[in-house]
Amino acid sequence: MKKGMQAFPLLVAVFMLGFSTIGFAAETATCYNCPPEWADWASQLKAIKDNLGIDIPHDNKNSGQTLSQLIAEKNNPVADIAYFGVTFGILAKESGVVTPYKPALWDQIPQGLKDPEGCWFTIHSGTLGLFVNKDALGGKPVPKSWKDLLKPEYKGMVGYLDPSSAAVGYSAAVAVNIALGGTLDNFDPAIQYFKELKKNDPIVPKQTSYARVLSGEIPILFDYDFNAYRGKYKDKANVEFVIPAEGTLVAPYVVSLVKSGPHPENGKKALDFTLSDKGQAVWANAFLRPVRPTAMLPELAAKFLPESEYARARSVDWKKMADAQEKFRDRYLNEVR
Numbered sequence: 001m002k003k004g005m006q007a008f009p010l011l012v013a014v015f016m017l018g019f020s021t022i023g024f025a026a027e028t029a030t031c032y033n034c035p036p037e038w039a040d041w042a043s044q045l046k047a048i049k050d051n052l053g054i055d056i057p058h059d060n061k062n063s064g065q066t067l068s069q070l071i072a073e074k075n076n077p078v079a080d081i082a083y084f085g086v087t088f089g090i091l092a093k094e095s096g097v098v099t100p101y102k103p104a105l106w107d108q109i110p111q112g113l114k115d116p117e118g119c120w121f122t123i124h125s126g127t128l129g130l131f132v133n134k135d136a137l138g139g140k141p142v143p144k145s146w147k148d149l150l151k152p153e154y155k156g157m158v159g160y161l162d163p164s165s166a167a168v169g170y171s172a173a174v175a176v177n178i179a180l181g182g183t184l185d186n187f188d189p190a191i192q193y194f195k196e197l198k199k200n201d202p203i204v205p206k207q208t209s210y211a212r213v214l215s216g217e218i219p220i221l222f223d224y225d226f227n228a229y230r231g232k233y234k235d236k237a238n239v240e241f242v243i244p245a246e247g248t249l250v251a252p253y254v255v256s257l258v259k260s261g262p263h264p265e266n267g268k269k270a271l272d273f274t275l276s277d278k279g280q281a282v283w284a285n286a287f288l289r290p291v292r293p294t295a296m297l298p299e300l301a302a303k304f305l306p307e308s309e310y311a312r313a314r315s316v317d318w319k320k321m322a323d324a325q326e327k328f329r330d331r332y333l334n335e336v337r
Contacts (some may be wrong), residue, residue, distance in 0.1 A: 027054045029080040029266040032258075033066040034059050038208040039124065039226065039253070040286030041083075047282055048273050054266050062207060063088035063167035070097040070258065079258045080267030085167020087322035089120035089254035098256035104272045108292050112318075113252055122252040123274045124288035126224030127313045128168075128175040130242040131231070136216035143220060145245040146176050150196050159203035159218035163194075164329045164337070166206060167253075172222040173328060174321060175249035184316060184324045187331060194336045204337075213239070224251075225304065229287035233303055243305060247312045252291075 036042035036058045045056045061069065063084040070082060074097055084092060092098045093115060100118035113122035130149075132142050140153050149158050163169035177183075177190035203218050210227050212218045214237050228241030255274060257267050273279045280290040284300055304310070 027052070027263075027266055029054050029056050029263045029270055030059075030078060030261070031056050031270070032059055032069060032079040032082045033061045033063060034083050035061075035208055037210045039126075039288055040230070040282060043286065044274065044279065044282045047278060048270050051278060052269050052273060054270055056270060060207060062161070062165055064165035065206075067092055067095065067097070071095055074259075077258050077261045080261035080263045081270055082256050082258055084120070084254055084256070085171055086120070086122070086252045086254050086318045087170065087325050088167055089115075089256055090319060090322035091325070092256055093117075093119040097259055099259040101257040101268055101271060103268070103275055105275045105292065109275070110291070113291060114254075120254040120256045121275075122254050122291045123279075124283040124290050125250055125252040126226050126288055127243065127250050127310060128172050128222065128248045129225060129228070129244060131213055131221045131223035131228040132240045132242060133213050133216050133219050133231075133237065134240055135238045136219035142240055142242060144242060146179055146193065147246070149220065150193075150200065152200070154220065155200045156203075157219040158197065158200060158222075159205065159209060159212070159220065160222035161209070162204050162206045164332050167251075168208075168223065170325060170328070171249055171251040173332070174316065175222075175247075178314065178316065179244060179246035179248060184320045187324070187328050190328070191331055191335055194332065198336060226287040229303060233287070241305065243309045243312050245312075247314065250313045250315050252318070 034041040034045060034056065041058070045058065049055050066082050066084060067088050070079065070092065082092065082098065098119050102118040103121065106121070109121050115121065130143060134142060137157070143149055143154065148154070160172055161169035163173040173190050176193050177187050180189035180193060182189035209218055209221055210231070213221050214231055214235060225241050228239055231237040231239040255271055257264065257271060261267055275292065280292050283290045284296045287300065287303070290296055
């Protein structure tokens with residue numbers, strides 16, 4: 001009996017420790033494809049933690065890798081939310097790995113930039129072009145067009161993300177294709193372009209390569225305007241963003257609630273935050289175009305290229321672009337890579 005009484009305080013202490021751990025455990029959620037170097041997810045995730053108390057680790061997947069993993073984990077999901085280039089968001093819905101959720105401020109997202117059921121919705125967009133490190137050009141002129149990059153003087157200097165996997169890679173391929181006279185039914189111009197570019201020994205990474213441009217390892221990268229503006233205005237690098245003379249593409253980026261994710265309520269709160277005034281301000285401060293345009297302050301908008309340059313950027317039928325993705329991927333892998 002005496003031994004039992006001696007053990008009682010220890011049992012109480014263990015119980016209370018367990019209770020306090022449960023009561024004060026950090027809230028968590030998992031986001032696939034929210035890398036700190038891309039679109040300033042580092043600041044967005046910090047803002048979510050500071051404002052909501054939800055800890056979301058960085059994740060360095062690209063859109064294609066995210067969709068593949070969600071499909072592989074379909075019967076036992078690990079992620080709560082996912083971030084994609086718009087075509088991968090559409091494919092994620094078709095694959096049954098995301099579930100409808102209409103966040104706060106849903107009505108402020110323009111039609112065409114959200115799935116009617118809520119399986120994906122846009123949080124920001126970017127414009128494709130050339131992210132150029134002028135110091136790394138070795139005195140060569142800044143290229144002004146897609147076709148400039150085929151010149152021998154740029155051999156070994158051009159990079160683009162793998163269009164068979166990364167959303168920015170596929171969006172860049174569509175941008176090139178449309179600019180050179182192709183359509184979503186005819187990718188011949190893009191395939192021919194990448195064949196020609198292959199002679200110039202391009203660098204083709206799978207992941208975001210912001211740091212590699214700033215270091216000069218990749219002097220010219222097919223990338224979004226927001227990365228170039230970040231390099232110029234925040235990291236003070238001698239870089240330039242070029243909207244090619246032939247034209248380009250504006251591309252939305254979307255988020256989704258993962259079907260049967262382990263922390264759905266935390267996932268919903270995080271998704272709500274990305275559309276809030278504070279969340280949209282993070283995107284605007286990173287030079288993205290927030291889906292709620294009131295979030296873009298005039299002093300930030302003034303740092304973009306003139307609207308006359310952006311007049312060469314266009315949108316497409318996103319569903320049709322998603323439907324064409326597999327066919328383009330197969331052609332790229334078989335005919336280019």
